[in-house]
Amino acid sequence: MPAETHVEQGPLDRNSVFELIRDRLADILEIEPSVIKEGDSFVDDLDADSLALIELVEALEEELGERSVGFHIDDEDLADLKTVRDAVDYVVARLGG
Amino acid sequence: MSRLPIAVDAMGGDKAPDEIVQGAMRAAAEIGDVVLVGRPEALGTDHGLDVIPASEVIAMDADPGSSVRRMKDSSLVRAAEAVRDGKASAMVSAGNTGATMASALLRMGRIKSVARPAIATPIPVPAGSPTVLLDAGANAECQAQWLVQFAQMGAVLARERYGVARPKVGLLSIGEEANKGNPLVKETYPLLAEAELDGEFIGNVEGRDIMTDDVDVVVTDGFTGNVALKTLEGGLKAVVNALFGVFGASDEAKAAAEVLMPHLLPLYAQLDPDSHGGAMLLGVDGVCIISHGSSSATAVVNAVRVAAEMVDHGVVDKLRTAVTA
Numbered sequence: 001m002p003a004e005t006h007v008e009q010g011p012l013d014r015n016s017v018f019e020l021i022r023d024r025l026a027d028i029l030e031i032e033p034s035v036i037k038e039g040d041s042f043v044d045d046l047d048a049d050s051l052a053l054i055e056l057v058e059a060l061e062e063e064l065g066e067r068s069v070g071f072h073i074d075d076e077d078l079a080d081l082k083t084v085r086d087a088v089d090y091v092v093a094r095l096g097g
Numbered sequence: 098m099s100r101l102p103i104a105v106d107a108m109g110g111d112k113a114p115d116e117i118v119q120g121a122m123r124a125a126a127e128i129g130d131v132v133l134v135g136r137p138e139a140l141g142t143d144h145g146l147d148v149i150p151a152s153e154v155i156a157m158d159a160d161p162g163s164s165v166r167r168m169k170d171s172s173l174v175r176a177a178e179a180v181r182d183g184k185a186s187a188m189v190s191a192g193n194t195g196a197t198m199a200s201a202l203l204r205m206g207r208i209k210s211v212a213r214p215a216i217a218t219p220i221p222v223p224a225g226s227p228t229v230l231l232d233a234g235a236n237a238e239c240q241a242q243w244l245v246q247f248a249q250m251g252a253v254l255a256r257e258r259y260g261v262a263r264p265k266v267g268l269l270s271i272g273e274e275a276n277k278g279n280p281l282v283k284e285t286y287p288l289l290a291e292a293e294l295d296g297e298f299i300g301n302v303e304g305r306d307i308m309t310d311d312v313d314v315v316v317t318d319g320f321t322g323n324v325a326l327k328t329l330e331g332g333l334k335a336v337v338n339a340l341f342g343v344f345g346a347s348d349e350a351k352a353a354a355e356v357l358m359p360h361l362l363p364l365y366a367q368l369d370p371d372s373h374g375g376a377m378l379l380g381v382d383g384v385c386i387i388s389h390g391s392s393s394a395t396a397v398v399n400a401v402r403v404a405a406e407m408v409d410h411g412v413v414d415k416l417r418t419a420v421t422a
Contacts, residue, residue, distance in 0.1 A: 030212045047240065049236070050162050051161070051199055051202060053162075054162040054163075054165075054199065055203060057166075058166070058203055075163050075167065
């Protein structure tokens with residue numbers, strides 16, 4: 001079910017969600033944001049281990065929780081997020097975009 | 098020097114909470130302020146220490162990442178938050194190693210520019226200062242640049258914790274020659290040779306060098322480091338057991354043992370993991386000591402002592418300066 005959204009901030013479009021995920025991931029992996037592409041696999045292309053992905057999830061929940069009350073990524077859904085695109089699609093859907 | 102209390106995860110470890118609480122009480126008397134983190138009802142009331150309440154306990158075999166996310170009121174998570182929130186100067190846990198690392202990483206954060214935190218374990222050296230072995234298990238698969246950062250962090254620790262003015266840093270391999278080793282070692286060697294180190298890169302070292310004065314910091318990936326660590330621990334234990342077997346084998350041996358024992362016990366104490374206070378998680382933005390799962394009260398005292406020294410020496414700030422992206 002999409003999270004309830006605040007009225008103070010407009011909804012994030014898909015590109016903004018991608019940029020948010022890319023920038024947080026770049027911070028976590030200590031790489032340049034520009035090298036992260038939407039089709040990249042977290043594990044095979046970006047060498048992100050499970051802890052790095054959990055860092056990403058926590059960062060997204062913190063950031064998006066301020067926009068959308070109760071925004072949460074379910075642990076059981078994490079296994080299905082193989083690529084950056086998967087994560088973008090998931091977040092957009094959760095935000096009700 | 099005034100120091101915030103050190104947060105001790107009272108619920109973590111095979112002997113928790115009793116041995117942990119006993120160790121924390123001794124540490125408070127010998128070293129300085131300690132705050133327990135755990136279920137107040139499980140800790141009793143006789144310890145006389147402050148308690149940060151935490152209702153959950155992460156099991157030793159729990160999945161680190163998901164348990165830290167799911168169990169937000171666990172003693173491990175609350176201990177890491179105490180450091181993050183300025184209520185404690187450091188955390189100590191003998192609990193689930195992976196969950197300790199995840200708690201510290203997710204709550205304290207990483208030092209900027211550190212790609213991956215590493216577990217730095219002191220390996221005893223007879224009649225010498227311990228060798229710092231890292232990574233001892235945090236990252237099973239590593240990249241060459243991470244190993245360079247491990248070297249930079251390990252050198253800081255060898256200097257600050259063990260007083261080695263110019264630490265000798267070695268890359269663990271299967272031969273001393275630069276062309277020996279697996280692809281990761283071969284890729285790392287030239288990077289280390291060119292890296293800015295608070296010490297001296299002495300090239301490849303072998304497993305037999307770890308317990309000698311020939312090297313102060315041994316750098317490797319977390320898989321190899323953990324295998325090396327457990328091999329050394331098991332080997333030492335086997336030798337000690339065999340020695341005690343010989344000492345009890347005959348009246349003559351028992352008499353000889355009585356003469357030798359006063360000389361051997363200090364050596365035994367030096368080689369005992371409990372004497373070294375556990376491993377240090379380097380690269381997170383705070384002091385985190387990971388003690389052995391079977392830690393005794395003495396091990397907890399020594400872990401708190403290590404934590405206090407790291408805080409007093411400002412090791413985290415020194416790591417921040419030493420590590421290059």
